[in-house]
Amino acid sequence: xxxxxxxxxxxxxxxxxxxxxxxxxxxxxxxxxxxxxxxxxxxxxxxxxxxxxxxxxxxxxxxxxxxxxxxxxxxxxxxxxxxxxxxxxxxxxxxxxxxxxxxxxxxxxxxxxxxxxxxxxxxxxxxxxxxxxxxxxxxxxxxxxxxxxxxxxxxxxxxxxxxxxxxxxxxxxxxxxxxxxxxxxxxxxxxxxxxxxxxxxxxxxxxxxxxxxxxxxxxxxxxxxxxxxxxxxxxxxxxxxxxxxxxxxxxxxxxxxxxxxxxxxxxxxxxxxxxxxxxxxxxxxxxxxxxxxxxxxxxxxxxxxxxxxxxxxxxxxxxxxxxxxxxxxxxxxxxxxxxxxxxxxxxxxxxxxxxxxxxxxxxxxxxxxxxxxxxxxxxxxxxxxxxxxxxxxxxxxxx
Numbered sequence: 001x002x003x004x005x006x007x008x009x010x011x012x013x014x015x016x017x018x019x020x021x022x023x024x025x026x027x028x029x030x031x032x033x034x035x036x037x038x039x040x041x042x043x044x045x046x047x048x049x050x051x052x053x054x055x056x057x058x059x060x061x062x063x064x065x066x067x068x069x070x071x072x073x074x075x076x077x078x079x080x081x082x083x084x085x086x087x088x089x090x091x092x093x094x095x096x097x098x099x100x101x102x103x104x105x106x107x108x109x110x111x112x113x114x115x116x117x118x119x120x121x122x123x124x125x126x127x128x129x130x131x132x133x134x135x136x137x138x139x140x141x142x143x144x145x146x147x148x149x150x151x152x153x154x155x156x157x158x159x160x161x162x163x164x165x166x167x168x169x170x171x172x173x174x175x176x177x178x179x180x181x182x183x184x185x186x187x188x189x190x191x192x193x194x195x196x197x198x199x200x201x202x203x204x205x206x207x208x209x210x211x212x213x214x215x216x217x218x219x220x221x222x223x224x225x226x227x228x229x230x231x232x233x234x235x236x237x238x239x240x241x242x243x244x245x246x247x248x249x250x251x252x253x254x255x256x257x258x259x260x261x262x263x264x265x266x267x268x269x270x271x272x273x274x275x276x277x278x279x280x281x282x283x284x285x286x287x288x289x290x291x292x293x294x295x296x297x298x299x300x301x302x303x304x305x306x307x308x309x310x311x312x313x314x315x316x317x318x319x320x321x322x323x324x325x326x327x328x329x330x331x332x333x334x335x336x337x338x339x340x341x342x343x344x345x346x347x348x349x350x351x352x353x354x355x356x357x358x359x360x361x362x363x364x365x366x367x368x369x370x371x372x373x374x375x376x377x378x379x380x381x382x383x384x385x386x387x388x389x390x391x392x393x394x395x396x397x398x399x
């Protein structure tokens with residue numbers, strides 16, 4: 001006899017099935033107004049969502065405030081957590097730059113669809129026959145962290161992510177909306193951040209503008225994934241060699257010392273053997289799509305990804321990267337890539353003044369002849385650096 005057979009309550013049966021499917025935690029909440037919605041509205045009003053205009057749309061905000069607009073008659077939400085790999089491979093990072101841990105393996109959306117779909121069917125067919133359920137995982141107008149907090153899965157940390165005492169923050173969230181009442185007394189998770197401000201202090205762009213408040217417009221994750229177009233020049237150096245997302249605020253969190261390894265192999269980092277930042281610049285559209293098939297990295301598109309690669313190469317400051325960046329500046333079909341390649345060459349010349357004379361011809365051609373005004377501007381800014389400006393000191397007198 002299974003535990004589910006001994007305890008017929010639907011909440012128990014749903015939790016047991018969720019854990020059997022590989023989720024590490026499962027909780028329940030009644031669909032009532034939550035404080036997270038007030039914080040969300042204030043965040044939108046302050047413009048901190050940046051270019052993610054879909055978050056501010058009236059209809060989307062209404063659905064977040066009232067999930068019954070998403071699933072008619074919705075009365076409860078089932079919240080689950082799935083661990084991803086908390087480790088890093090330093091040698092891999094040295095070759096290809098840093099990718100946020102959650103995105104280093106296969107796309108978690110597909111994995112969540114599979115697991116939540118099974119849980120959804122179990123709820124409708126067995127745990128609550130005749131009910132209706134609808135799953136979500138970063139795929140719709142759902143306040144995921146707010147509902148997970150209400151369901152007792154953790155508390156919102158000062159970096160605005162969900163934290164738990166026994167799992168840290170290396171996990172993904174998913175939800176099931178259900179049109180049936182579940183036993184879910186309101187959870188009141190205790191905030192265990194205390195006086196710690198490590199996440200605020202480590203953020204190189206100052207995106208965590210106050211405890212529990214992140215300005216996406218300065219966040220490395222936003223800049224390298226959601227942001228379209230040119231990355232603000234004043235923020236590029238702070239991005240370092242992150243080419244997709246950022247984990248810094250989680251890496252310094254003391255609670256993550258309790259994080260456990262992922263049980264789902266598909267969330268482990270892809271090795272990307274044979275690839276490097278420089279080699280990424282040779283990818284065409286088809287090559288990019290093939291290399292990152294089934295990966296969250298495809299979200300940036302080739303142009304956004306190679307933009308990030310150029311910034312990473314400029315920040316690493318390795319002279320050996322100059323030839324690959326020159327080729328990108330002269331021949332890449334996308335103006336966004338060429339613009340950031342120009343910036344990166346300028347950064348390399350600043351780090352290695354002897355390199356200036358070698359990269360100056362490519363930058364000069366771009367400043368004068370590139371069809372994109374943005375590329376011409378970036379090349380001009382690069383060439384205005386002291387490494388390229390001829391000396392104005394008088395020549396020593398002849399003897």
